[in-house]
Amino acid sequence: MERVNRVVVIGTGFVGSSYAFAMLNQGVADELVLIDLNKDKTEGDVMDLNHGLPFAPSHTKIWHGDYSDCKQADLVVITAGANQKPGETRLDLIEKNAAIFKSIVHDIMANGFDGILLVATNPVDVLTYMTWKFSGLPAHRVIGSGTILDTARFRYLIGDYFDVDTRNIHAYIIGEHGDSELPVWSHANVAGKSVKELIRGSNTYQMEDLEKLFINVRDAAYHIIDRKGATYYGIAMGLVRLTKAILHNENAVLTVSTFLSGQYGQEDLYIGVPAIINRAGVREVVELGLDPDEQEKLHHSSELLKKTMNALDGGMIQ
Ligand SMILES: NC(=O)C1=CN([C@@H]2O[C@H](COP(=O)(O)OP(=O)(O)OC[C@H]3O[C@@H](n4cnc5c(N)ncnc54)[C@H](O)[C@@H]3O)[C@@H](O)[C@H]2O)C=CC1
Numbered sequence: 001m002e003r004v005n006r007v008v009v010i011g012t013g014f015v016g017s018s019y020a021f022a023m024l025n026q027g028v029a030d031e032l033v034l035i036d037l038n039k040d041k042t043e044g045d046v047m048d049l050n051h052g053l054p055f056a057p058s059h060t061k062i063w064h065g066d067y068s069d070c071k072q073a074d075l076v077v078i079t080a081g082a083n084q085k086p087g088e089t090r091l092d093l094i095e096k097n098a099a100i101f102k103s104i105v106h107d108i109m110a111n112g113f114d115g116i117l118l119v120a121t122n123p124v125d126v127l128t129y130m131t132w133k134f135s136g137l138p139a140h141r142v143i144g145s146g147t148i149l150d151t152a153r154f155r156y157l158i159g160d161y162f163d164v165d166t167r168n169i170h171a172y173i174i175g176e177h178g179d180s181e182l183p184v185w186s187h188a189n190v191a192g193k194s195v196k197e198l199i200r201g202s203n204t205y206q207m208e209d210l211e212k213l214f215i216n217v218r219d220a221a222y223h224i225i226d227r228k229g230a231t232y233y234g235i236a237m238g239l240v241r242l243t244k245a246i247l248h249n250e251n252a253v254l255t256v257s258t259f260l261s262g263q264y265g266q267e268d269l270y271i272g273v274p275a276i277i278n279r280a281g282v283r284e285v286v287e288l289g290l291d292p293d294e295q296e297k298l299h300h301s302s303e304l305l306k307k308t309m310n311a312l313d314g315g316m317i318q
């Protein structure tokens with residue numbers, strides 16, 4: 001008999017409930033457990049999602065659970081915590097969300113969890129580092145959503161600019177999931193043709209347009225939050241993509257927040273870079289040869305994350 005896959009989602013606000021909806025629509029897990037402080041909301045979500053099952057591609061057993069359900073889980077996805085209000089940066093959320101994470105990760109581990117942890121709550125790079133520390137799990141089994149969403153925004157906008165399907169764009173945003181992230185133009189390509197080559201000598205395509213395109217990627221969350229208060233569909237689909245890569249042992253290359261121990265010249269932090277993802281978590285970091293300007297920007301982004309962690313109360317990270 002085939003093994004049953006169980007995914008637990010902690011935090012069923014905008015992001016967590018959108019993830020649950022996308023999971024159901026894509027028929028990814030056999031069992032989906034929802035946990036939130038707001039029990040009424042979660043119970044309502046479970047009822048509502050169950051009513052969609054006759055239209056889903058396969059059956060998913062969904063219930064409103066508690067931390068004891070983590071014991072049998074293959075994957076726990078954490079989307080609990082405060083989101084940004086207009087004008088707030090992701091790093092501004094650190095104090096509030098670090099305290100929430102300490103108790104959530106404690107409760108997951110106290111129930112004998114031995115799978116993979118996937119973090120989406122912001123500031124995602126710092127909270128993924130904390131989750132790794134709090135959980136005691138090996139670093140390759142603690143993953144942050146990192147720049148998966150920024151990379152998706154980047155691929156979408158590049159595809160739109162060159163009028164080519166976004167799935168034929170290979171390009172990465174790396175660094176902090178936040179204001180110091182950077183585009184890796186040196187490895188961006190459209191159906192195998194380098195973006196730099198496409199703009200060289202072209203009257204149609206200009207580097208200035210691409211620079212503006214990146215600013216739109218970097219600031220996308222602010223633009224969406226100003227209009228509707230939160231972002232959730234894009235990240236929900238990105239988290240499902242990651243879930244599939246893990247549960248289906250895909251060896252897929254996705255830009256996640258992962259632990260660096262020397263790669264890209266960086267040590268002892270979680271930050272967004274491309275990595276190969278499979279059933280074991282992060283199989284390996286894909287180390288791109290960055291040009292000196294990109295390397296410098298990545299270094300700056302790493303320093304900013306380290307500064308944020310160092311500014312936290314010392315007891316918080318232990
Ligand atoms: N990584 C990424 O690319 C993205 C990350 N986010 C982040 O995801 C997080 C969640 O955002 P939203 O869903 O919009 O927020 P939300 O406010 O709609 O939902 C948060 C949920 O967490 C629950 N919660 C709070 N403390 C809890 C605890 N101790 N245990 C269990 N549940 C708890 C709340 O009851 C609420 O339902 C935010 O930090 C946001 O910035 C949002 C979009 C993209």
Ligand SMILES: CC(=O)C(=O)O
Pocket residue numbers: 084090122149220221231
């Ligand atoms: C909120 C957030 O992190 C995003 O949409 O990128």
